[in-house]
Amino acid sequence: MPAARPPLDYALLGLVNKQPAAGYALRLIFQTTPLGMYSDSPGSIYPALHRLHRLGLVAAARERAGRRRRTYRITPKGRRLLRQWLDAPLTYEEVASGNGGPELRLAFLSDCVGPARVREFLGAYAGVLDRLHADLTRARAAMGAQLSTSATIAMELGITLTRARAECCRGAARQIRTAT
Amino acid sequence: MPAARPPLDYALLGLVNKQPAAGYALRLIFQTTPLGMYSDSPGSIYPALHRLHRLGLVAAARERAGRRRRTYRITPKGRRLLRQWLDAPLTYEEVASGNGGPELRLAFLSDCVGPARVREFLGAYAGVLDRLHADLTRARAAMGAQLSTSATIAMELGITLTRARAECCRGAARQIRTAT
């Protein structure tokens, strides 16, 4: 199996999979959507596209007409890697780490798999979130009174949002179920 | 003003500010609390402590009795930097970037400032979240139908959680207000 790539690579791969695009257009997407958590600066996007190209995950094409521009599209190899990343089971660590990994995968899921898999993913996500919620609740009980006021608030915030996230996932999964 | 430090440095600074601790104990904290979003591996914690020491933000002390261990405590200079980081106004970018910056600051806030400032921070956070919520809602409307099913779900998830976060903040702020 190929080596794991950084999140930015998967974000780019997912975007060019949906539709071929140039670096600048991808930067704009990062600036104007909730994907804003990723870089958006030329110093990270262009090197990332170069290494995706070097790895054979995307193909580059110069455009003749108009502006000097390099359009990238995904290759079969890139599509395989993307698919593999999307198919990987959700781990507790991935969810607990709190980087947007699961959401990123969710964003691209429908471009590669059917609604059944999306529903399964949402169910798994909700399940892991339940476990995380239980652990956080336990941790809060253990730390109890030694937390400061604002630390307690931060903790409660984390717990509440974990629960809300799980409920959102279940709600979305139900909608998919009824729509199928 | 001193240069901005990476999030891990502030996390460590906030922890040793509350109570002096050794590297290993700090690692355990990262492993067992919602701070788990930060490293926890020896290869990141120890170098981070070394550079905090080099910068004069923490002081190190070998323990004579028992295990070979190096306990770190915050210095006045470190406390100033921590305070400055906590006092900095919340920016839209900090909130939108979606790394846990605001929550990290919140976690340590009560160790340095009074409840009035905590309340103010929560209010500001809620306000920025409202703006972010409006922008996300607008972005969803703009992208509209060109999103896939799962991408729509991811988008809705982000919007819903942004709102939930704002409500949590307001709820917490109210509790502080009544408790004062």
Next chain:
DNA sequence: AAAGGCATGTAAGGTGTTACATGATTGT
């Protein structure tokens, strides 16, 4: 013709990750 946005690129520096390595202390 000038200005502003489009479009890409690179270099330096710091930082996180992974893997490896060492040794002391405690428990059994």
Next chain:
DNA sequence: ACAATCATGTAACACCTTACATGCCTTT
């Protein structure tokens, strides 16, 4: 004595950030 845990450290590598740099195209 042995194992597990405590406790720290380093080296290689890839990555991101920042800053700088270039030039074309479109608009005014």
